[in-house]
Amino acid sequence: MTANPLLEVNNLKIYFPIKKGVIKKKVTYVKAVDDISFLIKEGETLGLVGESGCGKSTTGRGITQLVPVTEGEITFQGENLAELAKGDLRERRKDMQMVFQDPYASLNPRLTVEDILAEPLKAHGVKSKKERIERINKMLDVVGLNRNFAYRYAHEFSGGQRQRIGIARALILNPKLIIADEPVAALDVSIQAQVLNLLKDLQKDFDLTYLFISHDLSVVRHLCDRVAVMYLGRMAETGSTEKIFENPLHPYTQTLLEAIPISNPRDKKERIILKGDVPSPVDPPKGCAFVGRCPKAFDRCHHDRPQLLKMNAEQEVACHLYDE
Amino acid sequence: MTMTKNVLDIKDLTINFKSEGKELSVVDGISFSIKAGETLGVVGESGCGKSVTSLSIMGLIPSPPGRVANGTIEFEGKNLLDFKEKEMRKVRGNEISMIFQEPMTSLNPVFTIGKQINEVLLLHNEMNKSAARNRSIEMLKLVGIPRPEQIYHNYPYQLSGGMRQRVMIAIGLACQPKLLIADEPTTALDVTIQAQILNLMRDLKEKTDTSIMFITHDLGVVAEMCDRVVVMYSGQVVEETDVDTLFNDPKHPYTLGLLGSIPKATEKIDRLYSIRGQVPQAGTVERGCRFADRCDKVMPRCYTEDPPLLKMKEGHQCRCWLYAEEEGGAEIDS
Numbered sequence: 001m002t003a004n005p006l007l008e009v010n011n012l013k014i015y016f017p018i019k020k021g022v023i024k025k026k027v028t029y030v031k032a033v034d035d036i037s038f039l040i041k042e043g044e045t046l047g048l049v050g051e052s053g054c055g056k057s058t059t060g061r062g063i064t065q066l067v068p069v070t071e072g073e074i075t076f077q078g079e080n081l082a083e084l085a086k087g088d089l090r091e092r093r094k095d096m097q098m099v100f101q102d103p104y105a106s107l108n109p110r111l112t113v114e115d116i117l118a119e120p121l122k123a124h125g126v127k128s129k130k131e132r133i134e135r136i137n138k139m140l141d142v143v144g145l146n147r148n149f150a151y152r153y154a155h156e157f158s159g160g161q162r163q164r165i166g167i168a169r170a171l172i173l174n175p176k177l178i179i180a181d182e183p184v185a186a187l188d189v190s191i192q193a194q195v196l197n198l199l200k201d202l203q204k205d206f207d208l209t210y211l212f213i214s215h216d217l218s219v220v221r222h223l224c225d226r227v228a229v230m231y232l233g234r235m236a237e238t239g240s241t242e243k244i245f246e247n248p249l250h251p252y253t254q255t256l257l258e259a260i261p262i263s264n265p266r267d268k269k270e271r272i273i274l275k276g277d278v279p280s281p282v283d284p285p286k287g288c289a290f291v292g293r294c295p296k297a298f299d300r301c302h303h304d305r306p307q308l309l310k311m312n313a314e315q316e317v318a319c320h321l322y323d324e
Numbered sequence: 325m326t327m328t329k330n331v332l333d334i335k336d337l338t339i340n341f342k343s344e345g346k347e348l349s350v351v352d353g354i355s356f357s358i359k360a361g362e363t364l365g366v367v368g369e370s371g372c373g374k375s376v377t378s379l380s381i382m383g384l385i386p387s388p389p390g391r392v393a394n395g396t397i398e399f400e401g402k403n404l405l406d407f408k409e410k411e412m413r414k415v416r417g418n419e420i421s422m423i424f425q426e427p428m429t430s431l432n433p434v435f436t437i438g439k440q441i442n443e444v445l446l447l448h449n450e451m452n453k454s455a456a457r458n459r460s461i462e463m464l465k466l467v468g469i470p471r472p473e474q475i476y477h478n479y480p481y482q483l484s485g486g487m488r489q490r491v492m493i494a495i496g497l498a499c500q501p502k503l504l505i506a507d508e509p510t511t512a513l514d515v516t517i518q519a520q521i522l523n524l525m526r527d528l529k530e531k532t533d534t535s536i537m538f539i540t541h542d543l544g545v546v547a548e549m550c551d552r553v554v555v556m557y558s559g560q561v562v563e564e565t566d567v568d569t570l571f572n573d574p575k576h577p578y579t580l581g582l583l584g585s586i587p588k589a590t591e592k593i594d595r596l597y598s599i600r601g602q603v604p605q606a607g608t609v610e611r612g613c614r615f616a617d618r619c620d621k622v623m624p625r626c627y628t629e630d631p632p633l634l635k636m637k638e639g640h641q642c643r644c645w646l647y648a649e650e651e652g653g654a655e656i657d658s
Contacts, residue, residue, distance in 0.1 A: 051514040052485075158602050159370075188369040189541060193585035193598035200595070215514060218544075222587035222596065245589065259519035260589045261544025264571045273523055274516040277484045 005039040005075075006177055006209050007063065007096075012036050012072035014055070014062045018282065031281050032058040034233035035072075037308075040177070045203065045210040047224030047241070049217060049256075053278055055233040056213045060179045063211070064096055065089060077176070094124050097170035101182035103162035107154040113140075113165055114150040120173050135172060142205075143168045143198065160191035164198070171202065179211045184219060196223060217260050221245055229253050232289035233281055235308060239315035249317040252290045288320065296321060330398075331503050331535045332358040332381070337395035339376055342388060348608075350376050352559040353395070358503065363529065363536040365550035365567070367543065367582075369603050373559040374539050378505045381537075382422055383412045400502070418448040421496040425508035427488035431480040437464075437491050438476035444498045463494040468524055486517035493524065500532060507539045522548055543586060547571060552639075555579050558604055558614040561633065565640040575642040577619045613645065621646055 014033040017026040033055040040046045048056045061067045063074055065081060074081045076092060084092060097120075100106040107116060117136045126132050137147050143164040154162060163183060170178055180199070184192040196219065202208060214220050220227060221241060228238040229250065237250040248254045258271040276293050285291050288301045298320070306318040339351040351373040358364045366374045379385050381397055383404060397404045399420065407415065421444075424430045432440060441460040445451055451459070457476070464472035467490040480488055489509060496504055506525070510518040522545065529536060538549055546553055546567065553570045555563040555578065563576040574580050584597030601618040613619070616626040623645060631645045 051516060160602065188603060189543075189582055189585045190369060190599040190603070193587075193596040194600075196587070196596055197598055217515070218587040218589040221589050221592060241592070256516060257589065259515040261518075261522075261542065261548045263544060263547060263586070263588050263590065265547045265567045266572065271519070273519050275520075277486055277517070278514075 004042050006042045006077060007211070008039040008073075008075040009059075009063065010037045010073040010075070012059065012062060012074065013070045014058050014067060015070040028282060031233050031284060033062060034281075034284070036230070036233070036235045038228050038235065038238060040209055040211060042176075042209055043203075043207060044225045045212055045223055047220035047227040048211060048213045048230060049215060049220055049227060050230035051215060051256075051278055053232075053281065054230045055281070056215075056230050057181050059230070060098065060181050060211060060213050064093065064098060064179060066098075094173045095175050096177040096179060097173065097175040099163075099166050099170050099178060099180040099183045101185050103159050103166055103186060106166055107162055109154055112151055112153055113145075116154070116165060117150075117169055117172055120169060124173055139168045139172050142171065142202070158191075159187050160194060163187060163195055167195075167198065167202070171206065174206070175208070177209045177211065179213070181213045182215070183212075185214070185216065192219075199223065217245075217257065229256070232278060232284055234289050235318060236290065237315070237317045237319075238308070239317075243312075243315045247315075249311060249315065249322060250290075250319050251294050251296050251321070255295075288318075328359045328361070330357040331360050331362075331400060332537070333396075333398040334377075334381075335396045335398070337377065337380065337397060338393045339373070339380055339385060339390060340393045341390045347393075348605075349393070350390075350559055351380070354556070354559075354561045355395075356554050356561060356564060358535050358537055360502075360535055361529075361533045362552065363538055363550045365546040365553040366537060366539045366556060367541065367546055367553060368556035369541060371558075371603055371605065372556040374556050375507055377556075378422065378507055378537065378539055381505060382416055382420060383407070383409075414448070417444050417495075417501075418499045419501050420503045420505065421499070421501040422505040422507065423489070423492045423496045423509050425511050427485055427492055427512065430492060431488055433480055435479075436476070437478055437480065437483070441491070441495050441498055444495055448499050459498070460494075463498050464491070466497075466528070467491070467494045468520075469494075485513055486520060489513060489517075489521055490524065493521075493528070497528060497532065497534065501534060503535045503537065505537045505539070508541070509538075510545060511540070511542070518545075525549070543571075543582065555582075560614060560643065561641075562615065562643045563641065565636075565642075569640055575636055575640070575647060576615075576644050577621050577646070578615050581618075581620075613643075 012033055013035055015029040015031055018028050018030060020027045048059060050056050058067060062069050114136055117139060118132050121132045121135060136150060140147050140150060145164055184195050187195060212224055224241050227241050227244040229236045231252050236252045244253060248257055255272055255274045272295060274293050279285060279292055287303045288306050291297045291301045300320050306320050308316045308318045309322055310316050311322060335355045336353050337351055338349055338353050340347045341350050368374045380392055392405055438460055441463060442456045445456040445459055461472045461476055464475060469475050469487060469490055510521050513521060540546060550567050552566050554561050557578050563579050574583060581599040585599060587596060599618050604614060612628050613626040613631050616622050625645050631643050633641050633643045634647050636642050
């Protein structure tokens with residue numbers, strides 16, 4: 001396996017304007033994603049974690065150009081997506097597909113499973129009906145669904161089965177990158193384990209690269225090779241899963257890990273509990289985004305925005321504690 | 325028997341729901357009790373009947389289509405099922421109160437926070453408005469809300485999810501109930517906020533000595549919060565034990581499967597154990613063990629005979645044929 005970067009995101013900014021008044025004057029912006037950079041190598045799984053409102057889903061949508069990107073470069077397989085013509089972009093989308101969180105809302109209730117899976121094939125020029133049916137049947141086998149299910153409607157399935165349909169829809173065009181936005185968050189534990197195992201198997205069988213967006217750190221630890229921690233639209237820390245979980249450097253990563261419930265009552269621990277809520281992305285703090293909740297904040301954090309610093313071969317952190 | 329009194333005693337509770345002309349048992353003959361000052365965890369996946377059980381304690385089962393077909397729910401020695409609606413209203417929110425999963429939808433959007441806490445206080449206590457106001461602000465302070473005097477005049481939309489859940493807890497505890505039912509109170513919250521809320525509930529329990537029935541699907545939360553645990557599957561109790569035994573010596577294959585299915589933040593394994601198949605719909609398995617189809621240790625007997633709840637040791641019961649003979653388990657019911 002080569003280790004070329006499949007996707008490179010540089011200084012990505014996604015701002016949503018807030019408009020007011022009759023003439024819809026732009027008053028201010030919600031800085032949903034505020035200058036983040038990362039890359040995903042071919043064949044790896046990058047976990048994008050953070051609390052709600054930190055911009056992780058918006059990042060995923062920005063990469064597939066589902067929301068307008070304000071600034072920054074997204075390079076996929078060596079091509080800058082922003083510079084592509086509309087038709088070419090559509091062609092590239094074949095190689096990056098999304099799996100969404102809510103398997104109840106992301107499937108059209110008026111379509112049969114066959115229609116749902118045929119849609120991407122039609123959109124990307126598979127004209128022969130015979131070929132489409134063949135590929136649909138093969139895909140149903142791959143995700144572990146009975147071929148007879150092709151003629152049923154989405155409401156007839158349980159959450160886990162629906163998520164399998166969602167995965168089949170994403171996979172049917174043989175993409176290289178799958179952006180999975182909280183794919184197991186809505187599922188029961190026993191079903192969640194099935195879907196996680198399926199995602200792992202598919203990655204091996206189809207050489208997939210995943211961007212796995214999740215708020216569940218245990219799931220991220222299980223599935224991901226590298227982790228990027230976001231806070232309020234900015235990158236707090238990136239690193240190998242090993243480093244992030246064994247030796248977290250950013251105070252936010254540390255408190256986030258401490259907040260995970262214990263897995264056995266015998267490991268009861270004393271923990272630092274983070275105070276307060278995530279501040280509003282309309283008016284983020286001037287310096288470090290985390291300054292208001294950070295137990296280790298000092299003077300400089302209030303007015304100086306920290307940049308990502310390379311700490312070792314596998315870890316980068318944006319925190320003044322490590323800045324000489 | 326232990327000396328501490330049971331606050332709640334549920335015996336053989338069966339709840340049926342009518343669906344397409346048929347009556348299905350969504351909760352099927354469950355029994356458990358909660359002692360004073362104890363936190364009992366009720367664990368299970370969606371559709372196992374855990375929320376319906378809690379609604380039945382509050383007398384909130386929508387009827388029709390639901391009805392309590394059998395059993396008793398004794399609260400401090402009195403059967404709540406015999407209570408008239410008027411009597412039940414005195415219990416609800418006063419002696420037993422409940423907090424729900426969705427802090428976004430369980431507060432009324434058109435009333436201020438203060439008004440909503442006052443409402444419970446004025447309904448259940450002989451109190452004038454200014455006393456209620458003082459008590460409300462005191463409650464807001466207790467649940468860790470900053471600037472309580474200002475927040476008192478705010479509307480729910482002005483608060484974040486964690487703050488709203490704190491307000492729900494304040495309402496729940498305003499009348500110092502003997503039993504607090506918490507139905508997935510932290511599921512909709514972020515981990516850091518979840519840790520805050522769990523900490524708050526632990527502190528308040530110590531201060532007020534309220535018993536808590538904690539309904540959740542998250543075993544991590546159970547490990548943090550509970551003293552004893554009831555595991556439910558498809559409307560039945562499949563295992564009941566203290567929290568330490570649940571995590572370190574679980575018996576039922578379903579409990580084992582659940583524990584194996586959870587990815588752990590502390591170690592990395594290649595493959596998760598997964599229970600095969602789907603959670604069955606309540607009332608669809610007519611004979612035999614309800615978990616038989618998904619069980620790794622299934623025996624012919626499991627398909628034909630209902631397993632009884634067997635006693636493993638003092639305070640530990642498990643509904644599984646595996647332990648019928650070799651462990652010398654004695655039948656508790658059949």
